[in-house]
């Protein structure tokens with residue numbers, strides 16, 4: 001290698017950029033060393049939880065929901081709460097256990113490898129909390145986090161859901177370029193001292209089980225991309241109620257709920273972000289809206305990719321167990337060469353899916369939502385500072401408007417659009433790769449196991465039913481492919497257009 005520095009930089013900046021190819025190389029030296037030990041402990045903790053709580057009830061709960069689809073799994077949620085799962089990934093500054101956020105993906109793989117529904121009963125709470133975090137509203141983050149922590153202490157779980165999907169708009173609400181053409185019906189109309197919400201949201205995971213709901217709505221349905229409103233709505237508030245509980249093919253233990261708003265007044269103190277706040281940022285309201293979505297989905301898509309890897313692993317483990325117990329032609333199946341190749345292919349899918357979500361988490365730590373928290377010295381400061389210091393000195397500061405203004409400025413004006421695209425593009429890869437690998441392995445397990453795979457007591461057919469849903473939520477896998485094209489391909493390709501409706505429909 002004999003390249004001048006400038007020449008090397010120019011070549012490295014070409015698509016794919018060097019940073020895109022090597023998030024882990026950049027992250028390695030910068031991320032805190034303590035993260036490895038902490039993540040190992042999280043994985044061990046999840047294995048214990050799976051052995052003691054998840055595995056003993058997984059098939060029975062699924063069977064029970066087949067008979068009574070309206071059943072709500074409070075017993076499981078209470079157990080997960082008792083084990084601390086709803087505050088494990090909430091920063092210590094806000095009263096939680098403050099475990100590094102990347103470890104959430106490994107935890108979701110671990111629990112998802114046994115039951116995706118139970119993994120989602122935990123994981124989607126962080127989709128709600130992550131959405132609130134993306135708003136940068138420190139005061140509201142503290143308020144909801146306090147409720148979650150109090151719920152852990154009292155044994156009455158306090159969960160947070162995210163409500164964005166509407167009866168007529170699913171994919172469209174995940175992209176600013178699409179939302180203006182969407183068939184929206186849920187409006188947050190500006191009134192004195194807050195917003196009045198009317199309409200409904202559907203397919204909201206954990207809806208019936210959650211105390212708080214982060215609701216994304218629009219004050220002007222003719223200009224939604226410029227008038228996004230994010231607010232926290234509490235179960236029991238006047239004008240807010242639950243509608244139907246969807247009956248779905250998989251992940252039955254995790255309810256998908258309809259939320260109904262009927263002149264529901266949400267005071268300003270519960271508004272996390274709206275167009276008036278977005279005006280204070282350097283970028284346009286539209287761009288800020290997409291940045292907010294990207295902050296959220298870049299973390300949640302990594303976690304859903306990890307769910308997919310969990311499904312791929314669960315299927316692989318079921319196939320391996322079957323191969324180790326089944327004799328074919330006088331020889332254990334696992335000793336047949338074709339079976340060894342089959343199992344090797346399945347393990348390859350697990351490993352590649354895991355690399356994709358790990359790479360996205362590195363990018364999130366460097367450029368996205370976990371920036372600052374994953375780097376030294378912040379990582380160690382957060383862990384070494386005694387709790388009473390947070391409670392007595394730091395927490396009151398979070399109530400001051402200056403804290404929110406500083407956090408928002410850093411998050412929104414401090415992230416370049418290149419960093420935003422890189423993180424979002426990698427997250428889409430993690431999402432569709434992990435979940436496609438999940439489906440692939442579930443199908444391979446069923447093909448491998450013959451009629452045994454179809455039996456309910458083997459669990460393999462449940463993995464397939466559960467995994468199918470993963471290709472749909474957090475943006476369908478088609479949408480994620482388009483997002484990847486938008487973020488990491490179109491910018492280096494002259495004349496490329498994406499998310500534009502052409503004659504004759506979508507191209």
Ligand SMILES: Cc1cc2nc3c(=O)[nH]c(=O)nc-3n(C[C@H](O)[C@H](O)[C@H](O)COP(=O)(O)OP(=O)(O)OC[C@H]3O[C@@H](n4cnc5c(N)ncnc54)[C@H](O)[C@@H]3O)c2cc1C
Pocket residue numbers: 124161162163164165168169170171172174178202203204205206248251256469472473474475476477478479482499506
């Ligand atoms: C189990 C489950 C849990 C969920 N949990 C939540 C939750 O907690 N909170 C929440 O807000 N939502 C949730 N959702 C909703 C989920 O995010 C949407 O289902 C998803 O965004 C897809 O929207 P849709 O189902 O309306 O499909 P549509 O948007 O109607 O899409 C139908 C088809 O058209 C394709 N398509 C649509 N638009 C385009 C386009 N512009 N270009 C190319 N192809 C396109 C899609 O890829 C898909 O194949 C959940 C969904 C499920 C199934």
